[in-house]
Amino acid sequence: MNSPILQIEGVHKWYGDFHALTDCSLTVEKGEKIVICGPSGSGKSTLIRCVNEIETIDAGRILFKGQSMDRSAAAVKARRHIGMVFQQFNLFPHLTVLENLMLAPMHVLGVSRKEAEATAMAQLERVRIAAQAQKYPGQMSGGQQQRVAIARALCMNPELMLFDEPTSALDPEMVNEVLDVMVELAGQGMTMLCVTHEMGFAQQVADRVVFMDGGEILEVQSPENFFHHPQSERSRAFLGKILRQHA
Amino acid sequence: MAEMLHPPTPPSWRERWFSAMFASTGTSITTVVVLVLLAVVLYKAFIWGVWDATTVVDSQVCSQSPGACWGAVAYNHRIILLGRYPIGEGWRPVLGMVLLLGAVGLAAMPRFFGTRGLWMVVAALAMFVALLAGGWGGLTPVDSDLWGGLPLTLLLSVFAVIASVPLAIALALGRRSQLPIVRWACTGYIELVRGVPLITVLFFGAFVLPLLLPPGWRADAMLRVALCLTAFSAAYLAEVYRGGLQAITKGQGEAAHALSLSRWQTLKLIILPQAARLTIPPATSHFIGVLKDTSLVAIVNIYDLTGSLKMALTNPEWRPYFVEAYIVVSAIYLILGLSIVGYGRFLEQRYSLDKR
Numbered sequence: 001m002n003s004p005i006l007q008i009e010g011v012h013k014w015y016g017d018f019h020a021l022t023d024c025s026l027t028v029e030k031g032e033k034i035v036i037c038g039p040s041g042s043g044k045s046t047l048i049r050c051v052n053e054i055e056t057i058d059a060g061r062i063l064f065k066g067q068s069m070d071r072s073a074a075a076v077k078a079r080r081h082i083g084m085v086f087q088q089f090n091l092f093p094h095l096t097v098l099e100n101l102m103l104a105p106m107h108v109l110g111v112s113r114k115e116a117e118a119t120a121m122a123q124l125e126r127v128r129i130a131a132q133a134q135k136y137p138g139q140m141s142g143g144q145q146q147r148v149a150i151a152r153a154l155c156m157n158p159e160l161m162l163f164d165e166p167t168s169a170l171d172p173e174m175v176n177e178v179l180d181v182m183v184e185l186a187g188q189g190m191t192m193l194c195v196t197h198e199m200g201f202a203q204q205v206a207d208r209v210v211f212m213d214g215g216e217i218l219e220v221q222s223p224e225n226f227f228h229h230p231q232s233e234r235s236r237a238f239l240g241k242i243l244r245q246h247a
Numbered sequence: 248m249a250e251m252l253h254p255p256t257p258p259s260w261r262e263r264w265f266s267a268m269f270a271s272t273g274t275s276i277t278t279v280v281v282l283v284l285l286a287v288v289l290y291k292a293f294i295w296g297v298w299d300a301t302t303v304v305d306s307q308v309c310s311q312s313p314g315a316c317w318g319a320v321a322y323n324h325r326i327i328l329l330g331r332y333p334i335g336e337g338w339r340p341v342l343g344m345v346l347l348l349g350a351v352g353l354a355a356m357p358r359f360f361g362t363r364g365l366w367m368v369v370a371a372l373a374m375f376v377a378l379l380a381g382g383w384g385g386l387t388p389v390d391s392d393l394w395g396g397l398p399l400t401l402l403l404s405v406f407a408v409i410a411s412v413p414l415a416i417a418l419a420l421g422r423r424s425q426l427p428i429v430r431w432a433c434t435g436y437i438e439l440v441r442g443v444p445l446i447t448v449l450f451f452g453a454f455v456l457p458l459l460l461p462p463g464w465r466a467d468a469m470l471r472v473a474l475c476l477t478a479f480s481a482a483y484l485a486e487v488y489r490g491g492l493q494a495i496t497k498g499q500g501e502a503a504h505a506l507s508l509s510r511w512q513t514l515k516l517i518i519l520p521q522a523a524r525l526t527i528p529p530a531t532s533h534f535i536g537v538l539k540d541t542s543l544v545a546i547v548n549i550y551d552l553t554g555s556l557k558m559a560l561t562n563p564e565w566r567p568y569f570v571e572a573y574i575v576v577s578a579i580y581l582i583l584g585l586s587i588v589g590y591g592r593f594l595e596q597r598y599s600l601d602k603r
Contacts, residue, residue: 080507090502104506
């Protein structure tokens, strides 16, 4: 019996007087792909940002591979195996693509330059962008930058990947090149937690869809059930808006 | 629809100049007036500085001549360039200066960027001070109040620049700290120092500080002045760097955190390199300011290049020819300043690729 890779238990988060997350709980098994959706400001991003401690939580607990993510030394060590991809890419503009990928393996994992470069090139191949290794991020398109960002996270050999609206800042013609990489990654068995508005992606790869609104997890469903039989008033309203857009 | 198969040819520089300078009656008049004034000034300067000038080192000849007296500079060059440093020991400051300029020149080359270059400059500074001070290997000891001229200007400038960078980074980070005490202390220091003229800071360091400190603690006057210049420079530079830090998006720190880089690694590898690149133009400006600020140490009886010049001009025989001496000293400052400007431009170009 495998223990779950990620357990979010009764998590609360406040920004001043604003209750950003209310009693959120979610358990993720190894290899599962979870899509988190919901209206703007519903707490989706906050939730996944709490998982790798970009945000601190005010109550409850988050366990990654059984380790409580509590800023202890053990939590910091465990966190190395959580990769994250941001809406705004957040590549390091003063470093080349290759240097962006080699930085963390060399300075955090302590691997040799040679090994880091080999890993980096392999990951760049994986996202089909190896020819651009010597370029600076500023010389690339948004879609290319986001694929580099995915490769950069993969260089740390993650067991869980967090995606925070990875396609929301992209021009429409570049969305698919990024989604293709994500679908491929899902096919290779990566555990993924994706905040996204791409409902096509959700239908294609998600094992479960999480619907959030007002800082609460309102529904956790299979994609089939979620899209065809949404249970709450709010998820019906949300789907009504979002699916009309995509129709 | 008219066809256009080729890009338009840009006008030649002659056409562009002409259209810029004679676009209307107003601009034509301005152009003519400026050109005439320029011609007159250049002509006068040429007649005074070259045509009527004398180069003989003889104040009698100079007093008869309507033109410049470059002999005054030739006669006084040692005291202007080396100040009161003992006669016969002049090779020491000159050698030290060559070492320092050599080290700075090497450290400025990309292949020596980082700690290697820094250590070269620090070693050259130490050698420079050892050469000036003497008292070892058969060198006669020379008190620091006899140091002077161009070597001293370079020594103080390079020291103040090198030493104020880490202090400025610390102050800039401190001013953005989450801890109120650190933030208040750094803000207080920066605003206090920026609110006071450099002359006041130098006076304090040279004359007031020794009275406040116990006798055993009284550091050498030269060191105190060098530290005052550093402290002053750091306050301004801290604000330059704070501007650079503010321009870096929060996402950079978040990405570094997501890659499990420690806070120190994030600062060293991600934040500071970007802040440094963003602040090349204002930092260049600031370093030129530091170079020129060193001329104020004359106020506290330290004879840098400007101070030595003033000292040279106390000689009544050559005092009438102060313009010539000032021109030469200005030219030296200009060459040093332009070198800094040129290097700043080189860095900007070198890092022009990695912009968002």
